[in-house]
Amino acid sequence: MRQGIITKGIGGFYYVSTDDGTVYETRACGRFRKENIIPRVGDRVVLSEGMDAVIEILPRKNTLIRPPVSNVDRIMVVASLKSPAVDMFMIDAFLLSAAHAGIDAMLCINKSDLASEEDCRAFCEIYENAGYETVVTSAKEEKGIEALRPYLSGRVTAFAGNSGVGKSSLLNLVGDNLCLETGKVSEKLARGKHTTRHVELFPLKDGGYILDTPGFSRVELPGITADRLWALYRESAKIEDGCKFTGCTHLKEPGCSVKAAVESGQVHEKRYESYQYFYDKLKENKFWKIGKEE
Ligand SMILES: Nc1nc2c(ncn2[C@@H]2O[C@H](COP(=O)(O)OP(=O)(O)OP(=O)(O)O)[C@@H](O)[C@H]2O)c(=O)[nH]1
Ligand SMILES: [Mg+2]
Ligand SMILES: [Zn+2]
CATH class of the missing domain: 2.40.50.140 (Nucleic acid-binding proteins)
Structure with missing residues (x-):
């Protein structure tokens, strides 16, 4: 067969x-x-x-709901600082979903031509400090593409990120004879136009594969529960588990080692902000637990 x-x-x-x-x-x-x-x-x-x-x-080695892909080695989370403006909740949702599915992930800041080098660096440092590798690119100026390639070779990498950040544009540069449709970013809304409509897998010359995926406009964490959330933040691995209360939610309890790590700067306050936001959303449990594994 x-x-x-x-x-x-x-x-x-x-x-x-x-x-x-x-x-x-x-x-x-x-x-x-x-x-x-x-x-x-x-x-x-x-x-x-x-x-x-x-x-x-x-x-399946692994499988993900958003974007819907199986057997990938890595999620390349693509974001831009400007046009569209950076959405850390969106970035973190992709990183957390990848961690939940047991898939490696890293961050690519694209459209570096629209931001200062310092701003790109400073943003990347938040994620490097959290334990992620980062790469800075400009598909427009074809910068950083050679730095991106080694992360892709010999692996299966799905590009994910909100609409308009330049996923398809980057794939056109790293892929082999690709001519994927790319779309303008709406100036009025500063949002992408959901040009890519479906997930597609393409072989790379040197044996790996790259996957283009549609951007999402809404942040969701399907399948993740509030109790498991903190463990999915990479920072959790480097903080000693010293909370005073067992089952500490790391929100309001006294003697919380996570909050201490935020105060000392070991955990970036923006990442903690995202933890608080997601925790509340998961507790509210509206559309956040949709997409139960089939
Ligand atoms: N200035 C600038 N524009 C870029 C860059 N990369 C892509 N763009 C532009 O941004 C717009 C959106 O790019 P796409 O590649 O379609 O973005 P996408 O992430 O695939 O978007 P969806 O398919 O909607 O999820 C297009 O007009 C691209 O030409 C870049 O590095 N710099
Ligand atoms: Mg696209
Ligand atoms: Zn705690």
């Missing part, structure tokens, strides 16, 4: 690339619908005799 990897899923069709590079247009078999199994881009799958249906999804 033939196996392949899902490179794209549109309107109920899954495009499966087999080892010889042939791409088959397939549908998911009926059992998937019944059992509520949703194939994702990056899934390794088994095809039917007629090569027109996905009949089995091979065990």
Whole structure:
């Protein structure tokens, strides 16, 4: 039986690339619908005799809901400081979701041509201090692209980030003969226009893969619970677990080691702000726990 990897899923069709590079247009078999199994881009799958249906999804190394991808080695979270303005909650939501799924993540600050070098550096330092690698690029001026490449080679990397930050523009530069559609940022709203509509996987010359994904306009943390939240912040690994109360939420309790680390500057106050924000949202539990794993 033939196996392949899902490179794209549109309107109920899954495009499966087999080892010889042939791409088959397939549908998911009926059992998937019944059992509520949703194939994702990056899934390794088994095809039917007629090569027109996905009949089995091979065990996943990992899987993510936002963006919906499987078997990626790393999430490259792309952000811009300006146009659109930086959204730390959005960045942190991608980093936390990756951590929750057991996927490595790092940060790429694009559109460096629109911000000062100092501002880019200062912003990156917040995340380097948290334990993330960072890279600064300008797709427009083709700067930082050579610095970005080594992070991608030989791996499967999904580019994620809000609309208009330049994910597709960067992929066009690092990819092999890619010509992805890119969109203008609305001047009035200073927001992207959701140009990329679906996730798509592309092979890199040296064996890795890159995935383009659509930007989201709303921050969500599907599948994450408030109790587990702090453990998903990389800073948690470097702070000694010395809270006075067991089950400390790190919000209002006295003798909290996390708050002490914020006061001493070990944890950046912006990251703590995001923790407080997400914690409250997860406790409110509105649309934040949607997308239970299928
Ligand atoms: N000034 C500047 N503009 C850039 C840069 N990178 C991309 N852009 C522009 O920003 C706009 C949005 O770029 P896209 O690549 O479509 O952004 P995206 O992240 O793929 O957006 P979605 O597909 O909507 O999620 C386009 O007009 C790009 O030309 C950059 O480094 N500097
Ligand atoms: Mg795009
Ligand atoms: Zn605490």
